[in-house]
Amino acid sequence: MKNLVENLNNNLSNLNFHLTNVDELARTLLETGLIEQLAKHLPEIAAFIRRTFPVEEPKLYLPDVLGYLGISRRSYFRKVASGDLVPRKWEGPDFFYPSDLEEELKESKRRGRI
Known part of the structure; x- marks a missing residue:
């Protein structure tokens, strides 16, 4: 019992x-x-x-991305070329x-693709 109380005292001291x-x-x-700046950002x-x-x-590859965003293959490559989509290499x-x-x-939902 004494060891238990000592351990509890040590734990409380560490916590404090x-x-x-x-x-x-x-x-x-x-x-x-x-804190205000952090909250704002x-x-x-x-x-x-x-x-x-x-x-x-999960990793999403080209076919997965097309379905996920509801875009065509051509739109995918256009967005990659313009920098709107930046794949991980x-x-x-x-x-x-x-x-x-x-x-x-969000843009796909706004345009009604999804």
């Missing part, structure tokens, strides 16, 4: 130490106005993180993650 650091960070973010930051570090997303054929296609998917 880490919460103090979080408190200091939160105060600094509020005082400098960084949060959607862009989240989209960048999803594009850069996809979490177990690794070993093998070019591919996309669904998060790479968010803006084009």
